[in-house]
Amino acid sequence: MVETLLAIGIVASVFVGFNIGGSSTGIAWGPPVGAGIVTKTTAAALMTVFVFLGGWTVGRNVMDTLSGGIVTTELSLSAGVAILFFIGFGILIANVFGVPVPTSMTTVGAIAGLGLATDTLNYATVSRIVSWWVVTPIIGFWIGLVIGRYVYPVVNRRVDIKKSPGPLLRLDRDGGLPTPALGPNTTWTELVSTVVVLVIGCYMAFSAGASNVPNAAAPLVSGVGGLPDDTAIGIATVAIGVGGFTIARRTMESVGGELSDIPLLAALFVMTTASTITTVLSYFGIPISLVMGTVMTIVGIGWGRATRPVTVQEAVSRSTGDNEIVTGAITVSGDEEEQSAPIGEAEPEAVLTAGDLFNPRAVLKYVSMWIIGPSVSTLLAYAFFVFVPGVA
Known part of the structure; x- marks a missing residue:
């Protein structure tokens, strides 16, 4: 019986990890793939490696929270398997609405529903997690605002990330031993910028592993008959990697649009x-959605870029004079971006008519899923464990 239950749990874990790979790979590698800096296959391979590293290291702290911190008793294997199905159902709902699923939040909600049904909920831990869910979007927004207002325009005038035709590197065979050399059209600036892009993509894959591997792995390590941590992490990583090589290919094309x-x-x-x-x-054991920080940082950069026509004093006093805050211009690059006016001065017409920085309806849909996802998983798990108490 335990072996059959564990086999079902592994299938559910693979399903969850597969869908996580499809979503997270697009978020982490969509921009570099779209810029032609890295291929989809290479992106999926790098994603798999660094997801594993993130889950194997920092992700263990999140696993401890999910498997033993949200409820005051250890999760049974049967309860863990049931929770995996609720996570999978949450992913399905998010896919129907076409938004990246807040997997960590859905997982916490399902475990919290079990705690409410069995009167074992650790309210202190849940309150700490939820408080960070509230604070994180604010932090992402304000960091993005500072970047968009003060940093991005300056850096964009000095840095031009482009992919030249031909290979980035080649083997120079003129000497006795082949040595790496720049490609026929590659400049040192392009080489350095490409390395920076790859490092940041790997860093994001690492953070995705730290936050998302525990969602697919933690329910399998609970109770009698559960898997060892290392095995569960390995299974989750493989599933995420398969998702990255398959369904993420389309996500990498469309992410951010x-x-x-x-x-x-x-x-x-x-x-x-x-x-x-x-x-x-994740290092402090807080299950958090990578999508949450991503979305609100985009919004923050947009607003920061849009408020450049007014000074801080004008913004606080609400006296903007002839300068209008316009949500546009972050899509401008090249010569037009170099025309960006100093803070407090009106932007050039080319900048002001560049288009919207973000789609408010899309942001509302994402934020709604942050609320709906964990709420639905909590209610469904609560009802399930109330009516089927023997599973818990």
């Missing part, structure tokens, strides 16, 4: 900020 048509440089700022927030919170 609904929220904002931002250039690669702005995407790198977003990726670095969201990854840092997620990794730090």
Whole structure:
């Protein structure tokens, strides 16, 4: 019986990990793939490696919270398997609405539903987790705002990330021993910028592993007959990797288009900020959604870029004079972006008419899923464990 239950749990874990790979790989590697810096296959391979590293190291802290911190008793294997199905159901709902699923939040909600049904909920831990769910979007927004207002325009005037035709590197066979050399059209600037893009993509994959591997692995390590931590992490990683090599290929093509048509440089700022927030919170055992930091950093950069025509004093006093706050311009690059006016002065017409920085309806849909996802998983899990108490 235990072996059969464990086999069912492994199948559910693979399903969850597979879908996580499809979503997270697109978020982490969509911008570099879209810029032609890395292929989809290479992106999926790097994603698999660094997801494993994130889950194997920092992710263990999140696993401890999920498997023993949200409820005051250890999860049974049967309860863990049931929770995996609720996570999978949450992923299905999010896929229907076409938004990245807040997997960590859905997982916490399902375990919290079990705790409510069995009167074993650790309210202190849940309150701490939920408080970070509230604070994280605010942190992402304000960091993004500072970047968009003060940092991005300056850096964008000095850094131009482009992919030249031909290979990035080649083997120089003129000497006795072949040595790496720059490609026929590669400059040192392009080589350095490409390395930076790859490092940031790997960093985001690491943070995705730290936050998402535990969602597929933690329910399998609970109770009598559960898997060892290392085995569960390995299974979750393989499933995420398979998702990255398959269904993520389409996600990598389309990611970011609904929220904002931002250039690669702005995407790198977003990726670095969201990854840092997620990794730090995962280190402290807080289950957090990588999508949450990503979305709100995009919004923050947009608003920061849009408020450049007014000074801080004008914004506080609400006296903007002739300068209008316009949600546009982050999509501008090249010569037009170099025309960005100093803070407090009106932007050039080319900048002001560049288009919206983000789609408010899309942001509302994402934020709604942050509320609906864990709420639905909590209610469904609560009802299930109330009516089927023997599973818990």
